[in-house]
Amino acid sequence: MLIAAVLALFACAEPRTAPPTVITGDWGGDHAGLVATPDSGTLEYDCAAGRITEPLRPRSDGSFTAIGTHTPGHGGPIRIDEVLPKRPARYTGLVDGDHLTLTVVMTDSAVTVGTFDLWHGRSPHVFKCL
Numbered sequence: 001m002l003i004a005a006v007l008a009l010f011a012c013a014e015p016r017t018a019p020p021t022v023i024t025g026d027w028g029g030d031h032a033g034l035v036a037t038p039d040s041g042t043l044e045y046d047c048a049a050g051r052i053t054e055p056l057r058p059r060s061d062g063s064f065t066a067i068g069t070h071t072p073g074h075g076g077p078i079r080i081d082e083v084l085p086k087r088p089a090r091y092t093g094l095v096d097g098d099h100l101t102l103t104v105v106m107t108d109s110a111v112t113v114g115t116f117d118l119w120h121g122r123s124p125h126v127f128k129c130l
Contacts, residue, residue, distance in 0.1 A: 019095050023056035023064070025120055027100050032116035033124025034102065041066075041091075043104075047073040047129040048113070050089060050104060058095050066091045070106050070113055075129040089113070 023041075027034040032045040036056055043050035052068040070089035078084070087109075093102040098120040104113035118124075 017097055019058040019060070019062040021057065023058060023095055023100070026122075027118035027120055028122040028124035029116055029118040030125050031114070031127070032102070032118060033126060034100070034118055041068070044124065044126055045104075045114070045116070046127045047075075049073065050091070051086075052091050056091075062095045064091075064093055064095065067107075070104060073129045 022038050023036050024038055025036060027036065032043060035042050036052070039055050041052035041056060043052070049071045050068060051071075052066045054066050054068075056064050056066055058064040068089050068091060069086040071084045071086050073084070088107045090105045090107050091102060092105070093100055100118045100120070101115065102118060103115040105111070106113060
């Protein structure tokens with residue numbers, strides 16, 4: 001009887017969709033946006049930018065890890081000859097259907113830039129430095 005009840009619960013559970021082999025497309029949310037291509041990604045967040053230098057390939061559970069760079073911004077205009085620092089970064093996250101959670105960590109300092117909730121096809125809401 002107990003086994004039948006457990007099997008019935010699993011049968012009623014909402015099936016989880018398999019993650020894509022590579023995450024692509026436009027993803028947006030509060031304070032961040034990601035444009036993912038089959039071989040890389042670019043990010044824009046409040047007063048900063050990022051670059052993922054490899055494909056975002058989720059594992060069977062939807063989790064992923066990728067490397068790239070993080071470029072902190074600053075207030076005011078950027079001079080024509082100014083070179084902003086690119087710091088090494090690790091991008092980790094979880095994709096579940098149209099929702100993606102992304103955490104950015106600068107690997108040279110172990111400082112977490114932030115964790116962002118992004119949705120496929122949504123425009124980002126990013127605040128520029130003043």
